[in-house]
Amino acid sequence: MNENKITVKSGLPSCKDVMVHLCDNLGEELNSPKCVEIKSHLEKCDNCQHYFNSVETTIQFYKKYNVELSNDAHNRLIEFLGLKE
């Protein structure tokens, strides 16, 4: 079990609230009162930090996985379009 999971008090976000909300708002402004509470929760909760980091890492993996267009594929494209000089 996660020892760092915070106790949910009435009106405060649970770990699940944080995770759903983070998923909705990653990369966006987090200035609303709810987001301030969420950030506060995140700072104290290892569980949510791990989740947040793993989602960010997932995005970074796909950002960094790129493919190069080969010269042959470029030539086939230009020929396909009838733009060869």
Next chain:
Amino acid sequence: MDEQKLIELAQKGDRKALAELVKAHEQTIYNFSFKICRNKDKAENTMQETFLSMVKNIKQFGGQSKLSTWLYRVVTNHCLMLARTESKHTADSFDDDDLLIDEKNIADWKITPDKAAENNELKKILDEAIQKLAPEYRIVFMLRDVEGFSTEETASMVELSVPAVKSRLHRARAFLRNELNTRFNYERK
């Protein structure tokens, strides 16, 4: 020569200007197409169809958006059309947040994304994970998170409402994160 001038020349039938525009955007469109198709032949075919649409319709391009944004819209449509002809997914398979997010015992990923480009085993895992995601979700994830378009721009490109994009995005992120979590053997014990 700047892009606006090239577009004006292309709209007057200048083939050299058209070729320049193709050259300026082919890498971006091919890369995006690959990220959706996860197959080099399909990505090349989709790229060709996208630029054929550009060549045929360049006179209708009014300049309200950047040419690159217009091309993303076209390639997105081609990717979706291709995906629908071979779809093995159901778009409603990610509707339950309780199944997507289990808040107990989240593992600390001791892995960094820096080596993704060189690691073939990791590439295979990334390909297999995203191929399980329905194309409608995959495209939203790629446009918003990977290519960096705003939620509003993404919504416009895929002709969805902003709340619908946010919903798909959050489910796509959670689904992919869970898939990788499993493949990296971080599943909770």
